[in-house]
Each structure stands twice: as C-alpha cells, then as structure tokens.
Amino acid sequence: MPSGRELAYAHLKDTVLSDPSMQGQFVNEQAVADEIGVSRTPIREALLLLAAEELVQLMPKRGAYIAPVGGREIRELFEIRGMIECYAARRAVELGAVPLERMRAELAEQAEVGSDRARAFIEHDHRFHSALVEAIGNQMLGKTYDGLRARQVRAGIEALFRSDGRRKAVLEEHERILDALAAGDAAAATRAITEHLSATQHVLQSG
CATH class of the missing domain: 1.20.120.530 (GntR ligand-binding domain-like)
Structure with a gap:
C-alpha cells in the first residue's frame, strides 16, 4: 500500500500540476490533503520532491508555486x-x-x-x-x-x-x-x- 507521501506525490504530479488552471498559482496544501485523505505533512514532503525535479518552486512563507510553462x-x-x-x-x-x-x-x-x-x-x-x-x-x-x-x-x-x-x-x-x-x-x-x-x-x- 502506498504511503501518504507517495499518494501525495502521485496526485500532485499527475493531477494538480497537469491542470492548466493551476499554472501561475500556489498549491493549497490543505485542500490537496483533504482531497486525498492525508495530513499536510506528506503533502509538504511530496512538494519537496517536486521542487527537486523543478516542477514547483518553493517560496518562503508563500508555499509551492506552479510556474506557467515557459x-x-x-x-x-x-x-x-x-x-x-x-x-x-x-x-x-x-x-x-x-x-x-x-x-x-x-x-x-x-x-x-x-x-x-x-x-x-x-x-x-x-x-x-x-x-x-x-x-x-x-x-x-x-x-x-x-x-x-x-x-x-x-x-x-x-x-x-x-x-x-x-x-x-x-x-x-x-x-x-x-x-x-x-x-x-x-x-x-x-x-x-x-x-x-x-x-x-x-x-x-x-x-
């Protein structure tokens, strides 16, 4: 059974990041956590992985930003x-x-x-x-x-x-x-x- 971080990573990568309406937006960690039924901790862990892949940008005090495709x-x-x-x-x-x-x-x-x-x-x-x-x-x-x-x-x-x-x-x-x-x-x-x-x-x- 996948861990919370794995679930969060897959959901963010396959659903949230591919949504055109999310380009130029910040990820709502609580909304994503509620959607897949995990706490915010695995969401944050998944966002760290995505940031390492340069798929999101982590901004202090603001969260994870999904930059438009450049x-x-x-x-x-x-x-x-x-x-x-x-x-x-x-x-x-x-x-x-x-x-x-x-x-x-x-x-x-x-x-x-x-x-x-x-x-x-x-x-x-x-x-x-x-x-x-x-x-x-x-x-x-x-x-x-x-x-x-x-x-x-x-x-x-x-x-x-x-x-x-x-x-x-x-x-x-x-x-x-x-x-x-x-x-x-x-x-x-x-x-x-x-x-x-x-x-x-x-x-x-x-x-």
Whole structure:
C-alpha cells in the first residue's frame, strides 16, 4: 500500500500540476490533503520532491508555486523528445521491433476519448510514444524518457486548451507516424515525428 507521501506525490504530479488552471498559482496544501485523505505533512514532503525535479518552486512563507510553462522549458522538452523518439524510430525499424499493435491500440483508444477528457487523451498520447521508446530495449533511455512524462503531459494538455483543432491534428499526425513505421521507412517516420512535435511546440509558443 502506498504511503501518504507517495499518494501525495502521485496526485500532485499527475493531477494538480497537469491542470492548466493551476499554472501561475500556489498549491493549497490543505485542500490537496483533504482531497486525498492525508495530513499536510506528506503533502509538504511530496512538494519537496517536486521542487527537486523543478516542477514547483518553493517560496518562503508563500508555499509551492506552479510556474506557467515557459519558452525555455518548452524548447528543451521538445528538443530532447525529438532526439529520443527519432532515435527510437530508427532503431526499432532496424531491429524489426516496431510495436505496431500496441501503438495502434493506443491510437484507437485515444480517438474514442471524449472532448471533455483532455488528460485521458494526453495519457494515451504518452503511451503511444513511450511504446516506441520501450520497444528498442534500452532501459536507461526508457527511464530518461519516462522522466519527461509529467512535463509531456502538462504540455500536451495545455496545447489542447490553446488550440481547438489540436485534438484532431494529433490523431492525424499519429496516423502518419504509424504509416511510416508500418512501411519500415525510418526516414519518413522521423520526419513525421519531428513534424508532430514541432506542431505541438508551435501551439505552445504562439499562445
């Protein structure tokens, strides 16, 4: 059974930080504690962990601040995602290890997510991409990529809120990635991945 700190950490990271309305706001420790049924101590312990990951900023006498997603963070996030995902695409094709069934299943489920469930939509987005990274069998690379998850989800949800057409575009971009991978065309797959990431980055940086 997870500890209070573990529950608080997961809730803050997966729910509070990914809520676009919380950007630029301070975390209400008591409200979060009441919501998940723990005391404020594990909330504070979890916030210390999140601060170490630079996901919140701890300000004396004010608490934990959730800074809006900034230009440098966006640029660096998508740069490293592009490096990892494009390498994974080339390597998976080379190894004959492209997880087409798993990626297609994630895309099919993503397409069925209601328009009022942005977080669920982006969770499928993360699993779609991480399936490709995991398929090449490099555990250290997989852990590095998974470490981007909170920022990836946060950025993805924010992009959906900023652009009404982003949901439909994401599905189409995922289809193009899959088509290239299914054809065993690594160059086309990396182009499709790069275009997909660039489109999301553009939405975030032009908003």
